[in-house]
């Protein structure tokens with residue numbers, strides 16, 4: 443299972459959760475303040491229009507693996523599946 447990074451909107455803390463892709467967009471409980479006002483930090487495809495885009499988040503996630511579009515584009519078409 444992949445690790446996703448979340449940000450807590452209550453305490454502004456970041457934490458990582460090992461979860462399935464299908465569960466990715468669900469709110470996770472912040473380990474710091476136990477708030478469920480959390481949001482996954484998506485970097486590969488900017489589905490959320492978060493006002494703050496961190497360049498470091500972008501770099502760490504884009505290097506993590508292919509599948510930016512399921513192999514439909516030329517840049518990631520080397521996937522066997």
Ligand SMILES: [Zn+2]
Nearest residue numbers: 450453472475
């Ligand atoms: Zn929190």
